[in-house]
Amino acid sequence: MLEVRGLRAGYGAVEVLRGLDMAVAGGEIVAVLGANGVGKTTLNKVLSGVLPAREGEIRFDGARLDGATPAAIVEAGLIHVPEGRRIFPTMNVRENLELGSYRRGRSRRAANLERVFETFPRLRERARQFAGTLSGGEQQMLAIGRGMMAEPRLLILDEPSLGLSPLLVEEMFALIQRLNAEGLPILLVEQNVVQSLEIATRGFILENGTFAMSGPAATLRDDPELRRIYLGL
Structure with a gap:
């Protein structure tokens, strides 16, 4: 449903995203993971039309969305639940x-x-x-519910577990699985590597504006380099 090719974007003279390629198919949960400051929020802003792409293509269900207004992107059914609710x-x-x-x-x-x-x-x-x-x-339930009101064809969730207690984090990830099981594709943008890869179909690890790793979530979970860098194991 969503295809990103050669995506570059940034602020002023600073380039934040440096040639990203990714895709989300119907029925998937795709996780984009990484620490603060690596470009996750910038990616979401570009996908939502809030920040223009400098280069590359964004296609949603085959139609070009790079250069489209935020209103047109919402009307197409690509709905973003932002970080911070x-x-x-x-x-x-x-x-x-x-x-x-x-x-x-x-x-x-x-x-x-x-x-x-x-x-x-x-x-x-x-x-x-x-x-x-x-x-x-x-408040996080409300933010997601507000996104659902727009009848999303693909839902972008930006840090939905941020600031929640461990119990509520468990509930939030269970909810994401339930929404996906009902047929909603989800792009999950998170710092929570372990739980995101538990529920995702595929994952992309974002570092300094590029995808350092990508692949099936189960493969990434067991990758020794990922475990060393992100999990300290």
Whole structure:
């Protein structure tokens, strides 16, 4: 569904992404993994149209998306749940969710809202509560739920486990698996190498703007170099 070829991007004179090639097929969870500052957020910004690509191609379901506006990318069904949740704290839970269907899925807003509430019962309980008063885990549920309101054809999750307790991290990865099992392809961008590779189909290890390693998740999990660099084993 998503194909990236020769992607280069950066800020001013600084080049951050240096010729990335990757793809996400229908039904997959593909993990892009790496430490802070290696280019993960820059990649997401380019895929979402917030930051222009300097070189390369981005194709979504065969159509070129490099150069498209963020609104057009959302309308195509490529939905990005950003790092840090980016909810609207002074709006209630329901209002935050409804904003997710502003560009896509508006005609089925009621049905999609019910689906989100079925997926996240705690959000139903807190539908009239200000989003800023939710716990960190509930805010992450809200951010993902808002993405679901746009009827994603592919969902980009940027650091969904960031700042969560170990128990909530387990719940979050179980949720990602469940969404994928329901037919939603997911691009999972994370620092959590171990748990991401447990649920992913394939993985890409990003270092200094290039993919240092890539392959089936099971192969990467057992790679001694990966275990040495990222797991300290």
